[in-house]
Amino acid sequence: MSLLCRHITTPIFYPNASPHLGHLYSSLLADVQFRWNRFKGSDTKFTTGTDEHGLKIQQAALKNGFKDPLQFVDSLVPQFKQLDENYAINYTTFIRTTQQNHIDNVKRLWEICQEEGYIYEDTHQGWYSVSDETFYPESKVVKQDNGKYLNTETNNEVTFHQEINYFFKLSAFQEQLIDLHSKTGSGAWVYPESKRIQLLNELKTTPLQDLSISRPSERLSWAIPVPNDPKQSVYVWFDALTNYISALSPIDNISTNQYWPHTTHIIGKDIMKFHCWYWPSFLMAAQLPLPRRVVVHDHWLSHGVKMSKSLGNVIDPMTLTKKYGRDIVRWAILENSQVEHDNNFKYDDVAKCRSMFVSKWGNLINRCCNAKSKFNLGRAVTQTCQNIYNEVDFVQAWEAQYPDTETHQLESIFVQLRLLQDQFDMRMDYFQYNHILRDIWKLIDQINLFIQTTKPWDRILPHVKQDKIIFLAMDICRVMAIYSQPFIPQLSNLLLDRIDVSPENRSIKYAIFGSDHSYGLDANDASKSVPIQREVADYEY
Numbered sequence: 109m110s111l112l113c114r115h116i117t118t119p120i121f122y123p124n125a126s127p128h129l130g131h132l133y134s135s136l137l138a139d140v141q142f143r144w145n146r147f148k149g150s151d152t153k154f155t156t157g158t159d160e161h162g163l164k165i166q167q168a169a170l171k172n173g174f175k176d177p178l179q180f181v182d183s184l185v186p187q188f189k190q191l192d193e194n195y196a197i198n199y200t201t202f203i204r205t206t207q208q209n210h211i212d213n214v215k216r217l218w219e220i221c222q223e224e225g226y227i228y229e230d231t232h233q234g235w236y237s238v239s240d241e242t243f244y245p246e247s248k249v250v251k252q253d254n255g256k257y258l259n260t261e262t263n264n265e266v267t268f269h270q271e272i273n274y275f276f277k278l279s280a281f282q283e284q285l286i287d288l289h290s291k292t293g294s295g296a297w298v299y300p301e302s303k304r305i306q307l308l309n310e311l312k313t314t315p316l317q318d319l320s321i322s323r324p325s326e327r328l329s330w331a332i333p334v335p336n337d338p339k340q341s342v343y344v345w346f347d348a349l350t351n352y353i354s355a356l357s358p359i360d361n362i363s364t365n366q367y368w369p370h371t372t373h374i375i376g377k378d379i380m381k382f383h384c385w386y387w388p389s390f391l392m393a394a395q396l397p398l399p400r401r402v403v404v405h406d407h408w409l410s411h412g413v414k415m416s417k418s419l420g421n422v423i424d425p426m427t428l429t430k431k432y433g434r435d436i437v438r439w440a441i442l443e444n445s446q447v448e449h450d451n452n453f454k455y456d457d458v459a460k461c462r463s464m465f466v467s468k469w470g471n472l473i474n475r476c477c478n479a480k481s482k483f484n485l486g487r488a489v490t491q492t493c494q495n496i497y498n499e500v501d502f503v504q505a506w507e508a509q510y511p512d513t514e515t516h517q518l519e520s521i522f523v524q525l526r527l528l529q530d531q532f533d534m535r536m537d538y539f540q541y542n543h544i545l546r547d548i549w550k551l552i553d554q555i556n557l558f559i560q561t562t563k564p565w566d567r568i569l570p571h572v573k574q575d576k577i578i579f580l581a582m583d584i585c586r587v588m589a590i591y592s593q594p595f596i597p598q599l600s601n602l603l604l605d606r607i608d609v610s611p612e613n614r615s616i617k618y619a620i621f622g623s624d625h626s627y628g629l630d631a632n633d634a635s636k637s638v639p640i641q642r643e644v645a646d647y648e649y
């Protein structure tokens with residue numbers, strides 16, 4: 109059963125340095141999902157933003173010469189917005205955790221959890237990592253030869269701290285979290301399945317500890333003050349996670365918000381426990397409804413290590429788009445990655461992607477719509493569409509007129525098309541974008557092969573047969589370009605412009621073979637621009 113994603117979110121990013129390929133990846137996964145849902149006609153919102161409080165920001169601001177952390181984040185937030193703009197990340201809400209409506213929501217969520225009896229004050233001591241902004245148990249700490257202590261999971265330095273904190277009774281939610289993560293199939297709360305099992309197994313074997321959710325304000329000044337206790341500041345995750353609600357509504361109205369129950373959070377695996385244990389527990393404590401699901405993706409690596417701002421081992425997406433063009437990078441990243449595996453970035457993949465668009469797809473259109481050739485698509489369409497309303501009619505007509513010639517090839521093209529169409533929605537729902545993009549290439553390859561075999565340019569062929577071949581090639585291109593819109597919003601439309609498809613006929617109901625009888629009349633116009641060239645053109649970023 110298909111899930112309807114009505115609210116898609118990315119993590120809110122930490123503006124302590126410029127964004128990199130990893131941030132773009134979360135945003136791209138979300139953007140495609142958002143565009144696809146809108147394309148299907150569902151009323152969908154898409155939230156992204158920046159997580160602007162915390163010790164790391166406070167320290168980075170000082171290091172960069174800013175007395176006021178807000179000025180520091182103000183100077184970095186535009187880079188995140190620029191990245192979104194350059195990659196056509198079409199969010200509907202950009203939330204900053206320094207916004208007043210969000211601050212009000214965090215305080216309100218705190219108050220409700222406190223009223224419900226899930227927040228208490230106690231002494232806290234343990235191994236604290238400034239970089240991860242979290243305490244770790246003794247078992248996850250090792251001493252180095254240089255006398256420093258490191259966390260075994262993140263390799264970040266930890267130091268021993270003792271202080272008064274507010275605690276959240278996370279331990280009270282162990283059973284409810286086990287129930288939540290025991291749901292399988294279309295009701296599963298976490299995707300992919302491997303992550304759900306990992307979270308569930310850990311919950312079944314390790315008792316949850318209560319969670320420290322405040323820090324003394326003298327140490328953490330750049331944060332939201334705890335309601336009625338300004339000596340304490342709200343822990344960054346309690347603050348950050350609440351953004352997902354602030355983007356939609358005040359806390360007190362979220363139970364009746366129509367988007368919230370259909371929210372899909374897209375996150376990297378580094379923040380899985382915060383989203384899959386802490387977040388549902390905060391919401392359950394406040395008796396608020398949960399989002400629909402969390403989709404966890406693995407990491408982009410650099411020489412085997414997670415690409416990260418702190419390490420600086422990053423690929424700069426701004427440089428990539430200048431060199432290859434926005435939509436090519438979007439497609440290449442999504443074709444060459446899988447959410448459930450770590451991914452290695454290769455420049456060659458992007459270069460190859462551009463060259464495939466030029467030589468396979470662009471060239472196919474150019475061959476069929478060349479003004480000098482006899483391949484007059486307009487004629488092909490107008491003549492053949494009179495009696496071709498669907499693929500069955502097309503194949504039957506072909507078999508009747510040209511028995512035993514290329515029928516097998518033709519049938520396998522339609523089998524591939526049907527497979528792609530039948531699986532499209534499910535693959536989208538499960539973020540298997542790479543399968544979709546590879547299936548599109550398979551079809552384009554099959555069409556190119558069909559053209560090579562049938563040689564519609566051969567003068568001895570009857571016009572009607574030539575027209576049918578051209579029509580088939582262009583109609584598959586049309587349908588593929590319509591399906592490609594969520595992935596390559598600009599290039600897909602250039603491809604459709606090239607074959608003269610009316611802007612009104614690019615919706616999902618036209619993603620069917622033979623469904624558009626009106627396009628192509630001007631496709632042979634010599635002045636029409638080539639959809640994609642070897643070098644990046646001016647219209648691209």
Ligand SMILES: Nc1ncnc2c1ncn2[C@@H]1O[C@H](COP(=O)(O)OP(=O)(O)OP(=O)(O)O)[C@@H](O)[C@H]1O
Nearest residue numbers: 121122130131134375376407408414415416417418
């Ligand atoms: N290497 C990566 N691969 C995939 N996604 C990433 C990667 N790095 C960051 N992200 C995305 O950004 C989120 C974390 O954002 P954050 O700003 O903390 O990035 P970071 O580079 O890891 O920063 P820092 O080094 O400061 O911890 C992840 O959950 C994920 O959505």
